[in-house]
Amino acid sequence: MRRLVLWLVIGGVVALVGYSAVAASRAQRPSLPSAPAPQGPSPSPxxxxxxxxxxxxxxxxxxxxxxxxxxxxxxxxxxxxxxxxxxxxxxxxxxxxxxxxxxxxxxxxxxxxxxxxxxxxxxxx
Known part of the structure; x- marks a missing residue:
């Protein structure tokens, strides 16, 4: 039973550290705005x-x-x-x-x- 609790605690800590690292990297990365398609004049026929x-x-x-x-x-x-x-x-x-x-x-x-x-x-x- 102790081993099971120990593995659950270790797994929880690893998951928490991994989630924090991913969240931190996303916060540092600038988000790219979605650019609309060019709306220039249509080519002449x-x-x-x-x-x-x-x-x-x-x-x-x-x-x-x-x-x-x-x-x-x-x-x-x-x-x-x-x-x-x-x-x-x-x-x-x-x-x-x-x-x-x-x-x-x-x-x-x-x-x-x-x-x-x-x-x-x-x-x-």
Missing amino acids: CRVPSYDLSPSGGAVQAVVVCTAGGRYQISVEASAEGRRASGQVTVRLLKDSPTAVSIPLAPPLPAGATTYSVRFQVRGV
Whole structure:
């Protein structure tokens, strides 16, 4: 009987020490907050495979292809020779159908500019 009590006391002490060690290690470890999934803008179903600046510098001609038909707002930011311009149009596009779009720029970029950069944003409206 004494042996049984002794084993129970020893087992209880070991369990208590083990529990205390686990609790202490959890208290020292910083808890990581659960990060929500990124909520950035969803990728556009459209792409602009080709574009060109008009010779007058007053518009960007682009070909737009969308994987879903519907109304889209196409915005453009362009720069050439240190000047910036922007413009936007709203058009109806058919699914998987390349469509030529002309986007007027304000203010116009220099006529005949050969080096320019263009950035497009296409979103459903």
